Amino acid sequence: MKVDEATVRHVARLARIKVTPEQAKALEGELSAILDWVEQLGEVDTANVEPMTRVEEMALPKREDKVTEGSIAGQIVKNAPLTEDNFFLVPKVVE
Amino acid sequence: MMIEPRQENLVDGATGPWEIILGLEVHAQVTSQSKLFSGASTEFGGEPNAHVSLVDAAMPGMLPVINAECVAQAVRTGLGLNAEINLYSVFDRKNYFYPDLPQGYQISQYKYPIVGEGVVTVDLMKEGYSIEVGIERLHLEQDAGKSLHDQHPDYSFVDLNRSGVALMEIVSRPDMRSAEEAKAYVTKLRTILRYLGTCDGNMEQGSLRADVNVSVRKPGAPLGTRCEIKNVNSIRFIGQAIDYEARRQIGILEDGGKIDQETRLFDPKSGQTRSMRSKEEAHDYRYFPDPDLLPLELAQKDVDALAKALPELPDVKKTRFVEAFGLSVYDAGVLVSDRASADFYEKVAKGRDAKLAANWVTGEFFGALNRLGKDIEDSPVSADALGELIDLISKDVISGRIAKDVFEIMLETGEAPGKIVEERGLKQVTDTGAIEAVVDEIIAANPKQVEQLKTKPKTIGWFVGQVMKSTGGKANPAAVNEILRKKLEIGEE
Structure with a gap:
């Protein structure tokens, strides 16, 4: 499968990764090669095979509806570059 | 199924009548103590970031564990919407970047929602008819945090208290044809949710909000291109947004233009909708099953038990x-x-x-x-x-x-x-002696009216009024009538 430069740019933008024109060119080839490799899996007939979601037979673990966490605002914002009154401050985003 | 349009719902344009087609996605906050995948409180209006766990803040290595009550609430809601309950459903990641979404994705359900097709009967009380609105699906997902934009000239303030609170997204079929029908649908949905106790329906606090899909067409024509108006948070605004948006689309089409499928915002101040261009590219959500969560499997007997306990x-x-x-x-x-x-x-x-x-x-x-x-x-x-x-x-x-x-x-x-x-001595006077005394007094004081009564028997009402007035309304009206008729020698009507 051939990935063109426009697709590389689109994927990079969605992932918020800055890509230079040289890098984009290189990624065209790399991504195409990865997809070709993944495409090999399509050769296996999986028509009647359920998707594997677990290695062992186990159910989704559930939690009781109780408040057990919270009130750690200081710790929550501790790594943030900028805070005020326990709010995170981010560059202004306006619709 | 083709629904014959109701004449009163058609909107007149320069080129003739138009039909409005409406479908709604309602986000209803699940009533629960703690969040969908963490043990932090769902309480409204806490101090900034006070109701946030390390899971909600998306700290590395944190794993989501589902809240059993949120699942039960979604099932109850599905049952209340006469909908199919899917015993097997899957959580997916919906990927996009926004400052109030620390994970970089929202955990939602895409291909396999917990609730399938259902139906809601909506009565339009004033207009005097009912419609059936199809429910396409209901799925569970996480709410995002809240951004405040008016606190600082250069920065937005982010509070993650809402982050991870459970929402039910209830998607309707495009079965509504007027702003009134859409408003009645949301009102009915809110009533059902409140009866079930699965959402408090408080639109001011954002517990219930709607994305409205609007398109227009000539009656009988194929569906037109739709626009989605995001996050409308009152029933009145839903009506205003639809009226404005339908007019806007009709205007463009009648001028020979075409509608761009896009996301729009309703501004309550101007009563208008406007394009939300920034959302366009974000529409590529790249859903995939969340590897942190196994499929959600329900036992039929548990669903039956919830059905039995419904109000x-x-x-x-x-x-x-x-x-x-x-x-x-x-x-x-x-x-x-x-x-x-x-x-x-x-x-x-x-x-x-x-x-x-x-x-x-x-x-x-x-x-x-x-x-x-x-x-x-x-x-x-x-x-x-x-x-x-x-x-x-x-x-x-x-x-x-x-x-x-x-x-x-x-x-x-x-x-x-x-x-x-x-x-206060307000007891009705049923003592006929007392009433008779008043009646005698009034007859004696009003000979002219007594004379008139002989030719116009209907004027007895005036006497009843006088008696009631002088007893301060306490005389039993039936007794007053009977005594008056006897004394004035007038037969029963």
Whole structure:
């Protein structure tokens, strides 16, 4: 499968990764090669095979509806570059 | 199925009538103590980032564990919407970047939602018809945090208290054809959610908000291109947004233009919708199953147990009120539109004249609450007190007219009606001797009217009025009538 430069740019933008024109060119080839490799899996007939979601037979673990966490605002914002009154401050985003 | 358009729902344009096609995605916050995948509180209005766990803040290595009650609430809601419950559903990641979404994705359900197709019957009370709105699906997902943009010129403030709170997204079929129908649908949905106790339906706090899909077409033509108006947070705004957006689209099409499929925002200040260009590219969400969560599997017996424990829902209650109490469909509709009102009414009506009770609850009582701006929960008059007042009317202790005065005093003082009637001497006069004395007095004082009565027997009403006036409304009207007719020698009508 051939990935063109426009697709590389689109994927990079969605992932918020800055890509230079040289890098984009290189990624065209790399991504195409990865997809070709993944495409090999399509050769296996999986028509009647359920998707594997677990290695062992186990159910989704559930939690009781109780408040057990919270009130750690200081710790929550501790790594943030900028805070005020326990709010995170981010560059202004306006619709 | 082709629905024949109702003439009254068509909108006139320069080139003839247009039909509006509406579908809604309603986001309803699940009523629960803690969040969908963490043990942090869902309480509204906490200090910034106080109701946030390390999971909600998306700290590396944190794993989501699902809240069993949120799952039960979604199932209850599905049952209340007459919908199919899917015993197997899957959580997916919906990927996008926004400052109030620390994970960089929202955990949602895409291909396999917990609830499938259902149907809601919507009554348009004023217009006098009903429609059925198809439900396409209901799925569970996480809410995002909240950004404040007006605190600082250069920065937005982010609070993650909402982050991870469970939402139910309820997607309707494009089955609505007017702003009124869409408003009635949201109102009905909110009523059902409140009956079920699965969402408090508080639109001001954002517990219930709607994305409205609007398109227009010439009647009978294929569906037009739609625009999605995001996050409309009041029923009135839903109506305004639809009216504006339909007009806008008709204007573009009639000028020979075409509609771009896009996301729009409704601005309550201007009453207009505007394009939200920034959202365009984000539409590529790259959903994939969340590797942190196994599929959600339910046992049929657990679903059955939840179904068995459901409360009586508004449609069933309404039918019962009509059949068991002999109420009009309209009165029954008004009473069941809110569970607290229905419960209040049933308490008042128990063992009493059900129609009289309905008249009092929907008339004087609701009128008073409206006037005082109070909810039924903090009503100054209890159901028992109102019932006692109705007993006084039924037992002929007071007349219906005096009862209204007593009710006003009850509102003001909170005293029991029996006590008010007793202490203020408002008991109806049924003592015929006393009434006769008043009647004699009035006849003697008004010879002209007595003369007139001989040719115009209908003027007896004037005498009844005079007697009621001089007894302060306390005379029993039936007794007054009878005595007057006897004394003035007029036969029964």
